[in-house]
Amino acid sequence: MSALLELDDVTASYGHVQVLYGVSLAVEDGGAVGILGANGAGKTTTLRAISGMVRTGGSITFDGMSLVGLRPDQVARLGIAHVPEGRGTLGHLTVKENLLVGAYQRKNRAEIAQDVERCLDLFPNLADRISASAASLSGGEQQMLAVARGIMARPRLLLLDEASLGLAPSTAANVYGAIGRLRRESSLSMLVVEQNAALAFTLVESATVLETGRSVLSGPKEELMGKDEIRRAYLGS
Ligand SMILES: Nc1ncnc2c1ncn2[C@@H]1O[C@H](COP(=O)(O)OP(=O)(O)OP(=O)(O)O)[C@@H](O)[C@H]1O
Ligand SMILES: [Mg+2]
Structure with a gap:
């Protein structure tokens, strides 16, 4: 499998305020990857960088094509759907x-x-x-x-931003259950931002952890779930 989406050392700024300092991740064709991180870590901004909604540096490629500098409608036309936070x-x-x-x-x-x-x-x-x-x-x-x-x-790639936010646990599980079914029934690739890592891990095979605008850790979910710092910060155990 080759990467459908690849971010390499991505930076992003709102006006003069830089908020991403080096985000790297890859989503394989047909794969699903999570982005974990605390409030303000840059998760939403990473999705906005892909969608052309924020000024971006570094390299972002989709199906081998650079997305940097494209407008949101151009990115959408290439087959990327963004389900925004809120x-x-x-x-x-x-x-x-x-x-x-x-x-x-x-x-x-x-x-x-x-x-x-x-x-x-x-x-x-x-x-x-x-x-x-x-x-x-x-x-x-x-x-x-x-x-x-x-x-x-x-779309070929779905960008999903905190789909569980503000929902009762059973409702959030219901929403993720349906998205899981969608994944099983289609070849749709996904990049899934979540603060609820347990829910994200029902959907994705691997994840990247962001801290203050940088990727600090990535790997298969089994490996991440085995790490004490991940369990404490994101799995509540
Ligand atoms: N429109 C904006 N203008 C200026 N700064 C912004 C804007 N949106 C976000 N920021 C800042 O960028 C940083 C990253 O924000 P971002 O929304 O990407 O975080 P997040 O990881 O999605 O957080 P949360 O979990 O709370 O949704 C934060 O410091 C935030 O204050
Ligand atoms: Mg956010």
């Missing part, structure tokens, strides 16, 4: 309309309709609320909608 669903639109927004770069109506059905099969809660406004959904349902909207683009 979900970003459009509250005044219905569930169905939000799903169609996810497919805005696609033309084939029959395939789009098929994918709407697939999303509703994956997230049955959304099927019951298909005509409801996104704003009226519960937090868990909004998170499901955010993920579903991302996959409506038929």
Whole structure:
């Protein structure tokens, strides 16, 4: 397998404030990698760097092509869907309309309709609320909608930012369960930001730990789970 996404010594800044100082990681084609780290470590900024939402240095390649300097819409068109922290669903639109927004770069109506059905099969809660406004959904349902909207683009890589944030444990497990099923049923690659490492490890094979804008540790999940500092900081044991 060759790496689908590769970050090498990536830096990023908001205006004059540098927040990433050297992030390196790789996602194999069909693979799923976690990004762990404390609040403010730079996890969201790493996803924004990939998506072209922040000024970036170093090397970011997707399928052998450099993403540095591309706009978010150009990155999306290459097959990268970003499910942002805070979900970003459009509250005044219905569930169905939000799903169609996810497919805005696609033309084939029959395939789009098929994918709407697939999303509703994956997230049955959304099927019951298909005509409801996104704003009226519960937090868990909004998170499901955010993920579903991302996959409506038929991406090759899904960037997922803290999908468990603010959800009850059973709801978070439900959301991750559906994403796990999506992974098993498709060849979609994933880069998964999570503070809840136990949940992330249900989905990914390996992870990178960020500290103040740097990758400080990466490896297979079994290896990371065996490390005392990881268990204490991220697994609560
Ligand atoms: N729009 C912005 N302008 C200026 N600084 C920012 C902006 N967004 C984030 N930062 C700063 O960049 C650093 C990294 O933030 P980032 O959001 O990437 O962290 P994170 O690891 O995702 O944290 P959290 O777990 O809280 O979501 C922080 O110090 C934060 O204050
Ligand atoms: Mg964040």
